[in-house]
Amino acid sequence: MDIVVGVIVGLIVLMFLVTAHEFGHFIMARKNGVKVLEFGICFPPRMVAWVKDPKTKKWRKLPRKEWKKPQDGLIFSLNWLPIGGFCQMDGESAADTRKGTFGNASFLSKTKILFGGVAMNWLVAFIIFTVLAWTGMPEFLDNQFTITSDSRISAKPVQITSVAENSPADKAGIKNGDYIIAVDDTTVKYSSDVSEYNEAHAGQSVIYKIIRSQNSECIKNPECWNGECDRNEPLESLEIPTTLNNKESEYLLGVTMSTSQSLTYSTWSAPIVGAGLTLQLTGETFKGVAEMIGNLVSGIARQFSFNPEVREDGQEAISTVGESISGPVGIIGVLFPTFTAAGPTNLAFLTALISVSLACMNVLPIPALDGGRWLLIAVYKLFNKKLTKETEEKIVSRAMFVLLALIFIVTILDIVRIAN
Numbered sequence: 001m002d003i004v005v006g007v008i009v010g011l012i013v014l015m016f017l018v019t020a021h022e023f024g025h026f027i028m029a030r031k032n033g034v035k036v037l038e039f040g041i042c043f044p045p046r047m048v049a050w051v052k053d054p055k056t057k058k059w060r061k062l063p064r065k066e067w068k069k070p071q072d073g074l075i076f077s078l079n080w081l082p083i084g085g086f087c088q089m090d091g092e093s094a095a096d097t098r099k100g101t102f103g104n105a106s107f108l109s110k111t112k113i114l115f116g117g118v119a120m121n122w123l124v125a126f127i128i129f130t131v132l133a134w135t136g137m138p139e140f141l142d143n144q145f146t147i148t149s150d151s152r153i154s155a156k157p158v159q160i161t162s163v164a165e166n167s168p169a170d171k172a173g174i175k176n177g178d179y180i181i182a183v184d185d186t187t188v189k190y191s192s193d194v195s196e197y198n199e200a201h202a203g204q205s206v207i208y209k210i211i212r213s214q215n216s217e218c219i220k221n222p223e224c225w226n227g228e229c230d231r232n233e234p235l236e237s238l239e240i241p242t243t244l245n246n247k248e249s250e251y252l253l254g255v256t257m258s259t260s261q262s263l264t265y266s267t268w269s270a271p272i273v274g275a276g277l278t279l280q281l282t283g284e285t286f287k288g289v290a291e292m293i294g295n296l297v298s299g300i301a302r303q304f305s306f307n308p309e310v311r312e313d314g315q316e317a318i319s320t321v322g323e324s325i326s327g328p329v330g331i332i333g334v335l336f337p338t339f340t341a342a343g344p345t346n347l348a349f350l351t352a353l354i355s356v357s358l359a360c361m362n363v364l365p366i367p368a369l370d371g372g373r374w375l376l377i378a379v380y381k382l383f384n385k386k387l388t389k390e391t392e393e394k395i396v397s398r399a400m401f402v403l404l405a406l407i408f409i410v411t412i413l414d415i416v417r418i419a420n
Contacts, residue, residue, distance in 0.1 A: 006337025011082050013336070013351050015042060017121065017358055018084030024120025025087040025113055032109035035090040035100040036074055043081040050076050089113075093389040094377050107381055114370045121359035122278060128352035130274030136263035137273065138349050141284070145276035147269035154265065157181045157211070158191050159258045167254020172242040174208065174255065182209035191257035198253050203246040212236040263345070278356060285360040367399035 019041050029036050040046075049062040052073040062075065091101025098104060102113065129137070136154065137146070157179040163169050180188060183197045184206055197206070213235040244252045266273050302314025339350040366372040376395060380387040 003337045006340040009340045009347070010336030013347075013354070015082050015084055017124065017351070017355050020120050020124050020355075021117035021358060021362070022085045022087040024116035024118070024123075025089075026116075027120075028109075028113040028116030029087065029089050029102070032105055032112055033100060034102050034105050034109070034113060036087060037071075037090055038075040038077060038088040039086075040075075040077040040079050040088075041085045042079040043083055043086065044077075044079045045081075047078045047080050049078070052076070093392055094380075094387045095389040095392065107377070110377055111374060114374045115363075117370060118359045118362050121355045121362075122282070125278045125281070125352040125355040125359070126274045128274075128348050128355070129277045130270050132345065132348055132352075133264075133266040133270035133273040133277075136265055136345055137277075138345055139262050139264065140349060140353075141280070145280045146264055146273055147266060150266050150269040152265045154263045156262070158188055158194055160255050161258050162256045164251065164254035167251065168242050168244055169254045172208075172240050174210065174240055174242070175212070178210045178212055180208055180257070181211060183207070189262065194253075194257060198244055199247075202244055202252055205241060205243045208240045208242055210238040210240055212238070278352075281353060281356045282360060285357055289360070289364070366403065367396050368403045372396075372399060 022039070026036055026039050038049075046067060049067065050059045051062045051071050052059050052075075054073045059076075062071070089102045090096075091098055091103045094103050094110070096103030102110065105113065132138070137144075158181075160169070160174060160176055160178045160180065163174060163176050180194055182188060183194060186193075186197060188194050188197070242253070245254075299314040299316075302310050305311055305314070335350060336347075339346045362369045363371040365375045367376050373396065376392065377387060
């Protein structure tokens with residue numbers, strides 16, 4: 001049931017983000033004198049539509065019998081396929097010279113229109129991050145941007161939610177409801193930190209630093225973990241030696257743990273944090289794309305080496321590319337169910353992160369995307385050559401074919417990863 005809810009939430013979020021992107025194109029087209037024929041939420045087939053009379057400026061429902069007839073006014077439609085939205089402009093080819101068409105717009109106007117969607121995705125991310133800075137920002141990045149002088153941290157360590165009978169944890173005296181703040185001298189922030197440490201020290205004796213308290217507010221304050229805050233109810237701090245099971249055993253420690261959460265609250269600096277985190281994630285996204293392309297190119301190049309070790313290194317580099325990419329199945333079928341189950345704060349962060357990713361993706365110089373279309377128009381303008389409709393369609397359609405092929409391959413990889 002959680003997976004179904006997560007998938008539904010994922011489709012709604014992606015539809016919202018793509019529609020917001022298209023709305024950015026819509027706003028810039030209208031502001032720059034380009035006629036928009038239709039703005040649609042979701043993809044056809046059409047469910048229902050309205051048209052705005054250009055004379056009276058009033059909206060009326062468009063009868064089904066008129067759907068295929070050209071309309072003078074703007075059409076707003078709701079469609080059946082929940083995979084985004086679209087903004088259909090008049091004369092979208094750069095070669096169209098009719099008044100009010102995209103092709104007839106100036107180069108500056110074309111630039112504003114093409115990057116209007118990108119700007120809207122960045123704006124959505126900025127708004128979400130600003131709200132999260134006020135209401136509690138989760139920490140997902142090392143050195144995540146924040147204004148230290150205007151930050152209040154509310155943290156909750158990893159909590160034990162169940163202890164298996166006769167397990168190493170049970171024998172050592174670890175109880176349901178305990179909080180783990182460190183293993184040996186290693187501080188832990190997430191349940192995965194504990195699991196990874198246990199995996200690396202299977203069969204060995206380790207010491208868990210545990211805190212116990214019925215005071216939830218005390219648990220949220222990191223200062224209380226070391227006895228540095230005033231509190232009415234004592235917080236018990238324990239160091240519990242535990243011998244882990246071997247890797248061949250059913251479990252190493254014998255506990256289940258909740259996902260810990262650390263939230264940072266800001267006041268006056270919330271908009272600054274929103275802008276700073278948007279820029280930080282944009283930089284990280286482009287950095288990740290550059291590393292991915294570098295690994296792919298170097299990995300392919302190494303396959304031509306006569307040295308088997310070099311070829312093996314190349315294969316590992318190529319495999320990291322596949323592991324670092326997630327397509328529609330991975331995003332909707334894995335990420336969204338996980339983040340939806342983790343709560344609205346984490347889901348909002350994921351939404352903003354994907355919005356930044358959409359913006360960055362559409363900036364890339366691929367002709368099927370906004371950045372690529374702009375580059376194509378810019379190159380022909382730079383060399384003072386006419387970009388014909390046939391040439392533009394040929395370049396864009398071939399790029400789109402390659403892009404769809406990549407999406408198909410990534411989708412297959414997603415399915416394989418999930419199946420395994």
